[in-house]
Amino acid sequence: MIELDFKEKTRRYSGGLKSFLSDWMILILFVALVTICMITMSKFRDPKNLFNIIRQASFIAIIAMGEFFVILTGNMDMSISAIIGMVSIFFAGFVVTMGAPVWLALIVVILMSVIVGIINGLLTIIGKMPSFIATLVVMNILRGFNFIYSGGLPISGLPQGFNFFGSGYVGVVPFPVILMFVIAIILYVFTTQTSLGRSFFAVGGNYEASKLSGINVRFVGILVFVICAVLTAIGALGLTSKTLAGNISLGDELLFDVMTIVVLGGTSLMGGRGRIFGVVIGALFLQVISNIMVLMGIATPWQWVVKGVILVTVVLIDSNTKRD
Amino acid sequence: MKIGRTIENDYLLEMLGIVKRYPGVNALKGINFRVKRNTVHCLIGENGAGKSTLIKILTCAERMTQGKILLDNKPFLGKTVKDAMNAGISTVFQELNIIDQLTVEENLTLGREHQRGGILLRNAPDPSFAVLKEFAPDIPLKARVSTLSFAQKQVVEIVKAVSADAKIVIMDEPTAALSRVESEGLYDIIRKLKANGITIIYISHILDDIFSIGDYATVLRDGEIVGTRSVPQTERSELIRMMIGKVVQSKYLPVKGKTDTPLLRVRNLTTSMIRDFSFTLNKGEILGFYGLRGAGKSETARALFGLDKIISGSIEIENKPVSITSPRKAMRYGIAMVPEERLTEGLFMKLSVKDNIASSNYRGISHAGIANKKKTRDRVEKLVNELDVRIHSIEQQARTLSGGNQQKVVIGKCLNASPRLLILDEPTRGVDVGAKEEIYSIIRKLARENVSILVCSSEYDEIAALCDRVVLIAGGRIITTLSNAELDSQRVRMLTMNKGVMT
Ligand SMILES: Nc1ncnc2c1ncn2[C@@H]1O[C@H](COP(=O)(O)OP(=O)(O)OP(=O)(O)O)[C@@H](O)[C@H]1O
Numbered sequence: 157m158i159e160l161d162f163k164e165k166t167r168r169y170s171g172g173l174k175s176f177l178s179d180w181m182i183l184i185l186f187v188a189l190v191t192i193c194m195i196t197m198s199k200f201r202d203p204k205n206l207f208n209i210i211r212q213a214s215f216i217a218i219i220a221m222g223e224f225f226v227i228l229t230g231n232m233d234m235s236i237s238a239i240i241g242m243v244s245i246f247f248a249g250f251v252v253t254m255g256a257p258v259w260l261a262l263i264v265v266i267l268m269s270v271i272v273g274i275i276n277g278l279l280t281i282i283g284k285m286p287s288f289i290a291t292l293v294v295m296n297i298l299r300g301f302n303f304i305y306s307g308g309l310p311i312s313g314l315p316q317g318f319n320f321f322g323s324g325y326v327g328v329v330p331f332p333v334i335l336m337f338v339i340a341i342i343l344y345v346f347t348t349q350t351s352l353g354r355s356f357f358a359v360g361g362n363y364e365a366s367k368l369s370g371i372n373v374r375f376v377g378i379l380v381f382v383i384c385a386v387l388t389a390i391g392a393l394g395l396t397s398k399t400l401a402g403n404i405s406l407g408d409e410l411l412f413d414v415m416t417i418v419v420l421g422g423t424s425l426m427g428g429r430g431r432i433f434g435v436v437i438g439a440l441f442l443q444v445i446s447n448i449m450v451l452m453g454i455a456t457p458w459q460w461v462v463k464g465v466i467l468v469t470v471v472l473i474d475s476n477t478k479r480d
Numbered sequence: 481m482k483i484g485r486t487i488e489n490d491y492l493l494e495m496l497g498i499v500k501r502y503p504g505v506n507a508l509k510g511i512n513f514r515v516k517r518n519t520v521h522c523l524i525g526e527n528g529a530g531k532s533t534l535i536k537i538l539t540c541a542e543r544m545t546q547g548k549i550l551l552d553n554k555p556f557l558g559k560t561v562k563d564a565m566n567a568g569i570s571t572v573f574q575e576l577n578i579i580d581q582l583t584v585e586e587n588l589t590l591g592r593e594h595q596r597g598g599i600l601l602r603n604a605p606d607p608s609f610a611v612l613k614e615f616a617p618d619i620p621l622k623a624r625v626s627t628l629s630f631a632q633k634q635v636v637e638i639v640k641a642v643s644a645d646a647k648i649v650i651m652d653e654p655t656a657a658l659s660r661v662e663s664e665g666l667y668d669i670i671r672k673l674k675a676n677g678i679t680i681i682y683i684s685h686i687l688d689d690i691f692s693i694g695d696y697a698t699v700l701r702d703g704e705i706v707g708t709r710s711v712p713q714t715e716r717s718e719l720i721r722m723m724i725g726k727v728v729q730s731k732y733l734p735v736k737g738k739t740d741t742p743l744l745r746v747r748n749l750t751t752s753m754i755r756d757f758s759f760t761l762n763k764g765e766i767l768g769f770y771g772l773r774g775a776g777k778s779e780t781a782r783a784l785f786g787l788d789k790i791i792s793g794s795i796e797i798e799n800k801p802v803s804i805t806s807p808r809k810a811m812r813y814g815i816a817m818v819p820e821e822r823l824t825e826g827l828f829m830k831l832s833v834k835d836n837i838a839s840s841n842y843r844g845i846s847h848a849g850i851a852n853k854k855k856t857r858d859r860v861e862k863l864v865n866e867l868d869v870r871i872h873s874i875e876q877q878a879r880t881l882s883g884g885n886q887q888k889v890v891i892g893k894c895l896n897a898s899p900r901l902l903i904l905d906e907p908t909r910g911v912d913v914g915a916k917e918e919i920y921s922i923i924r925k926l927a928r929e930n931v932s933i934l935v936c937s938s939e940y941d942e943i944a945a946l947c948d949r950v951v952l953i954a955g956g957r958i959i960t961t962l963s964n965a966e967l968d969s970q971r972v973r974m975l976t977m978n979k980g981v982m983t
């Protein structure tokens with residue numbers, strides 16, 4: 157009898173059905189949703205539509221992978237929408253107004269993002285500000301700079317060739333999709349196969365204990381903001397390339413989507429738990445839902461409502477099942 | 481360098497003139513602490529004496545105000561925990577320092593993963609895995625730590641510390657959460673470490689630990705050293721006198737208040753961890769639950785306090801069936817609990833001692849929903865004095881208290897709720913010998929005032945000194961109930977151990 161109890165316990169350790177479901181719920185739901193739509197909606201199963209979904213999801217997925225790292229360590233980066241605006245407007249400004257070569261402008265805007273990430277990290281980790289506030293402040297300051305620099309107007313006229321970034325194809329596969337998967341694979345290896353990667357989970361799980369295990373917690377804490385800013389910059393460049401114009405409000409509506417994706421992907425808002433591929437699936441999931449709503453002719457305000465309901469549902473499920 | 485120095489007077493570690501000041505407290509007042517190579521050196525003393533502080537300074541978790549450290553006769557100037565680790569200092573800290581979200585395996589290798597160029601080597605064997613297998617074969621490597629019990633987490637931490645390639649292994653109250661059998665497993669590990677030439681600094685309030693493995697014992701009191709003794713040549717009573725200035729002895733004294741009117745009657749209580757528990761608890765009685773870790777003591781407490789889901793069975797209080805589905809309900813029936821994991825379940829670490837104690841009973845000190853400041857203060861001060869909590873002000877944050885004093889604050893919090901039934905899960909874990917006796921007398925006093933007490937403990941002496949009746953449990957089942965007069969340490973150990981192994 158007792159022997160049996162013991163086996164029961166051991167099985168519970170290795171996960172069990174409940175934890176399997178809570179880990180993979182999003183994937184199961186995603187597959188179910190796609191299957192249903194494939195069967196019932198002819199417009200949906202059109203290959204062109206399917207490719208469109210992945211392509212549209214790809215840049216936002218890249219940005220969400222950045223936010224994933226910050227949330228993994230138990231913090232939050234609210235400044236991403238302003239970083240998107242900054243990268244977009246300054247990049248276009250450098251290239252169009254100042255005539256800088258594209259490669260140089262790329263390097264400069266990425267460096268600018270690194271600096272913003274470091275500032276976010278320093279305020280949060282060294283300055284001990286709640287990350288929510290620190291990055292909110294940075295967001296507002298950046299918005300100010302973006303506006304001062306551009307006067308609020310878009311800067312159009314980026315070279316045609318840059319269009320490849322957001323709309324090009326390699327064979328039949330859109331370039332952004334390749335980029336998303338390459339980044340996801342690199343980050344997957346980084347988070348699961350390296351010691352630095354593991355330390356993100358440790359720091360998010362228990363900051364004090366990580367410190368006492370000899371992990372450089374400050375470095376890790378700041379690094380996530382830098383990773384987030386850089387991935388956001390890459391996503392922003394992709395979004396900019398689609399219209400070939402710099403625009404300060406390019407990211408204004410994305411913060412909410414990014415948060416939804418990260419949480420949909422199974423990342424714990426308390427820190428310490430999450431998977432890179434969960435984020436990718438989260439991004440695809442949200443895009444499928446938007447796509448269905450567009451195909452069904454649902455108006456944008458109603459789309460916001462639906463997305464809001466989805467976020468609430470997922471967070472509710474998450475906080476009520478993952479408590480061990 | 482002197483030539484011809486013998487190993488006998490060779491100190492591996494010397495901490496000289498160590499001073500540590502916290503705002504408002506002088507935690508260490510110029511300590512000279514020397515540890516001989518390849519010995520087990522125990523550090524003992526009252527709660528708040530400064531033991532953990534001294535250890536934290538050595539491991540660079542805290543910066544010292546003044547003083548110097550010599551390691552191997554060379555100045556040790558480390559600044560970070562990593563520096564200390566690299567210098568060969570490995571530590572089991574008093575507070576659990578383990579990451580719930582990672583697996584056992586990941587925790588064991590955290591911070592020193594096997595890697596090549598930053599890439600983890602999969603399935604690389606680590607010496608710690610073998611240690612774990614030997615010490616606690618029931619803990620699977622792949623288990624997520626959040627699924628382990630408190631004691632199992634402690635085991636993982638110990639394994640992690642002892643299998644690091646260290647010169648000095650420091651353990652701050654490692655056995656506080658362990659049962660007797662597990663403690664003996666730890667003694668074996670320590671003996672092995674010593675045989676391999678490693679030096680051990682060992683902090684504990686449990687004198688059995690000291691006399692089983694200690695070579696030397698240094699007694700700290702109020703941030704100063706009282707003295708150092710060779711353990712085999714010292715009497716127990718002398719160490720106690722050095723620690724608290726008097727000799728205390730725990731002896732069972734039947735409580736007068738004990739009656740035969742039942743307050744609590746539990747029938748066939750079953751949760752996911754315990755099966756068919758039936759027992760009664762009379763008014764003014766102290767009932768003990770004794771068993772190994774994982775036997776079901778805490779689980780019983782948790783079920784009675786509405787924390788674990790009750791699958792079947794009934795609970796009656798004063799002959800009326802009650803349904804306890806949440807701690808809030810439990811408290812309404814006059815039940816209070818001192819939980820096992822005081823840091824996470826019992827205390828608000830960032831609140832003051834006053835707010836912690838007051839939090840359990842705002843009604844008693846409020847008028848029309850507004851807390852009366854003076855009443856709060858008086859009440860808290862009275863409890864703090866009764867429990868002899870060593871603090872410099874009741875406004876001090878709970879986080880800054882020594883481990884034993886935190887435990888007293890949790891008890892104070894429960895007493896403030898004026899319960900009818902008080903459940904104590906390991907009430908004197910990490911509490912010094914003197915304070916332990918104080919807590920016992922508080923428990924006895926409550927029982928005299930007709931409060932019913934349920935004590936869960938894995939310490940035999942505690943049960944024997946305190947309880948009128950003892951329920952022995954193993955493997956989630958009740959084996960038998962004995963009265964205090966029937967208790968016999970050999971027999972009890974046999975009963976609770978055998979059943980745990982039998983199928
Ligand atoms: N961060 C802090 N701020 C202020 N005071 C502190 C802080 N940490 C510890 N102290 C104080 O320093 C003194 C020594 O505490 P320490 O934790 O070293 O005691 P201890 O001997 O380990 O006791 P125990 O046996 O209860 O664990 C106590 O009075 C404690 O309140």
Ligand SMILES: [Mg+2]
Pocket residue numbers: 531532533574652882883884
């Ligand atoms: Mg201590």
